[in-house]
Amino acid sequence: xxxxxVAECKQEISSFNPVDSTYDYFTVNYGAELLxxxxxxxxxxxxxxxxxxxxxxxxxxPIYGAxxxxxxxLAQDSFERIAAEFCHALEAHAASADALYFCLHGAMGCTQExxxxxxxxxxxxxxxGPDIPIVLxxxxxxxxxxxxxxxxxxxxxxxxxxxxxxSDTGRRAAELLMRVLRGAKPTVCRVKVPALVRxxxxxxxxxxxxxxxxYAQKLEQDARVLAAGMIIGNPFTDVPELxxxxxxxxxxxPELAEAEALHMASAFWESRAQMQxxxxxxxxxxxxxxxxxxxVIFTDAADATSSGATxxxxxxxxxxxxxxxxxxxxxxxVDPASALMxxxxxxxGKLDVVxxxxxxxxFPPLQLSVIVEELGDGExxxxxxxxxxxxxxxxxxxxxxxxxxxLSRSVRFIDRSPFxxxxxNPQDYDLVVVKSPHCQPHFFDDWSEKNFNVDAPGSTSANLxxxxxxxxxxxxxxxxxxxxxxxxxxxxQ
Numbered sequence: 001x002x003x004x005x006v007a008e009c010k011q012e013i014s015s016f017n018p019v020d021s022t023y024d025y026f027t028v029n030y031g032a033e034l035l036x037x038x039x040x041x042x043x044x045x046x047x048x049x050x051x052x053x054x055x056x057x058x059x060x061x062p063i064y065g066a067x068x069x070x071x072x073x074l075a076q077d078s079f080e081r082i083a084a085e086f087c088h089a090l091e092a093h094a095a096s097a098d099a100l101y102f103c104l105h106g107a108m109g110c111t112q113e114x115x116x117x118x119x120x121x122x123x124x125x126x127x128x129g130p131d132i133p134i135v136l137x138x139x140x141x142x143x144x145x146x147x148x149x150x151x152x153x154x155x156x157x158x159x160x161x162x163x164x165x166x167s168d169t170g171r172r173a174a175e176l177l178m179r180v181l182r183g184a185k186p187t188v189c190r191v192k193v194p195a196l197v198r199x200x201x202x203x204x205x206x207x208x209x210x211x212x213x214x215y216a217q218k219l220e221q222d223a224r225v226l227a228a229g230m231i232i233g234n235p236f237t238d239v240p241e242l243x244x245x246x247x248x249x250x251x252x253x254p255e256l257a258e259a260e261a262l263h264m265a266s267a268f269w270e271s272r273a274q275m276q277x278x279x280x281x282x283x284x285x286x287x288x289x290x291x292x293x294x295x296v297i298f299t300d301a302a303d304a305t306s307s308g309a310t311x312x313x314x315x316x317x318x319x320x321x322x323x324x325x326x327x328x329x330x331x332x333x334v335d336p337a338s339a340l341m342x343x344x345x346x347x348x349g350k351l352d353v354v355x356x357x358x359x360x361x362x363f364p365p366l367q368l369s370v371i372v373e374e375l376g377d378g379e380x381x382x383x384x385x386x387x388x389x390x391x392x393x394x395x396x397x398x399x400x401x402x403x404x405x406x407l408s409r410s411v412r413f414i415d416r417s418p419f420x421x422x423x424x425n426p427q428d429y430d431l432v433v434v435k436s437p438h439c440q441p442h443f444f445d446d447w448s449e450k451n452f453n454v455d456a457p458g459s460t461s462a463n464l465x466x467x468x469x470x471x472x473x474x475x476x477x478x479x480x481x482x483x484x485x486x487x488x489x490x491x492x493q
Contacts, residue, residue, distance in 0.1 A: 002058050002181050005093055006034065008045055008065040008103040009086060009120060012141065014308025015109055015238035016459035016467050017072030019359050023081050025068040030089060034062035042385055044103045044137045047170030052101075055178060061097075064089035069412060070308040072459075076112040083120060090127050099133040099177055100124055102152075103170065106142015107234035114239045114471070118147025125151040135177035137169050141234040144190065145241045149492045153177075154186040154249050157229030159213050161204045162414070162438050166385075176226050179251070186226055186249050188492040189257035191265035193244040194485060195477040196235040198301075198462040199277030200453070203438060208271045212246075212264060219260055224253050230264055235467075236308050236460050242472035244268065258489040269485045272477055277301075277462040279455035282316060286323030289452065294327055294430040297444050297451040301437035302458025306412045309435070309460040310334060314356025314366045316433050316456055317402070321366075327430025329402045332418050334359065336408040342372045342395030353397065355404065362457055370397040370404070378407060380421035384414060384440060396422050403429070412436075415443045437462065 013021065029037050038046040045065070052058040064086050090100075102124065108116040124134055136155035138144070148155075156173035159165055180186060201207035209232070216228035227249040233242050246264035250257040280288075289296045298320075303313035311334035320329055338353040345351045349372040357363035378391030392408030405418055413435040419426050426432045427447055434444055437460075445451050455463055469479055477483040 002098040004060050005097045005100045006062045010105040011068040012070040012105050012107040013073050013109040014236035014459045017308050019072045020075045021071035022075050023078035026066045029065040034065040042167045044166050044170030047167030048174040051171045051174035074110045076110050079110045087123050094127050103137050106138040107237045109237045115145045118145040121151045122147050133180045137173040143233050156227050162440050185252040187254045187257050188249045189261040189489050190245050190247045191261045193265050195244050195272045197275035201275045208274045212268050238469045238471045280452050281455050282319035285452040285454050292449050295448045296431050297448045298433045299453050300435045302456045302461035303435050304460045305410045306414050307460040310359040311410045312359045313363050313458050329431045330429040331433035332405045334410050335406045339393045339395045339406045339408045343393050368399045370399045373398045374422050376422050383417040
């Protein structure tokens, strides 16, 4: 019987979000609480637990979980508290452990610590010793660091974007770990690629990035290969080791790992220009939208809360007002003051509010006279996964042809749930502002006339040159001209 410890620590950040996140952003679970949290959800941890359960020789011991929605950099003292909690929970079970499955995102970032996940894995290795296998699951937007590679035995990566394979990734990580427990000798090869990518070609079902993913999946069908993937990093987590990376993990086959990782990296590099966004300026987007029957979507990827933005940009609302957009508009915004004022005013209350820029001062205040049409507590499940969200006091505000959903806290705008939870059907509107770079197509794209990727300002702008990277390795495409790629395979055994 093998005793496998199960832990989780997940947060994705934008270094360009001016608001630091703190410990209270996290949901923390210990022991059996971790099982209860993931029960019935399609998460990595749930997928891993189900895979372990199918093997009668595996006993799982949940020890610790901490997860937060995407946000700004994590305050150092908050990270230290989380790290201490994790280490304490791990130390309590280390003596009897045969392995650790650790669910991470890969794109955490702190106000001081530049590699928080690497730090956690290094601490796990220190506590468990050199011989206990540590296997990870990671988002393809993760940043794979030297510490992570040196202190773990392998990892499974998402293979879909937009992400729908959470549970499957956990399953693959569990299966990798069980192979290691039964004698497999992971040989990890990675090739760093000096490129950051964004845009529609990253959609794995239809875009060129999907070719990299399908190649990795084909490799994983080879019995000699334990895992493979193409990591594109999170361009908004500005840390020294940010880049794209091809990764192949074999069972003691270094030549195979090296050859395939080099092949994947070279093919990815050749497609780098394709994997850049096609953006439309706000004024032009409004002009074109005014001439369409609709509905149309305005994607505000620059204010994507799922990528670490504040969610309080009013830039597209201002552009629509300035451009005299005539149709019915539906838009979300994080604005705790306006939501509170609406609750104080009550249903059908009339009030003047200042919309936007409550958290990110780059957005000038937008003054509107509104009517309160709906109030809520902000508690609802995500349409895409059923995972609970907690947006705090929420209000539906009406101003002329604009319907604005004002939320008190940042939540993931990756589907229609903030609208549906408050009795609003996006298909009833001529234009919907979506604060996510990509949603599953049936949520918006399948029924809209056009989706405009609008070049708006914000801390998660797809116009990467505007962000102001200071820490990532340079030169880096597309931040710098004339970037040269000299492929170099790095082996970890």
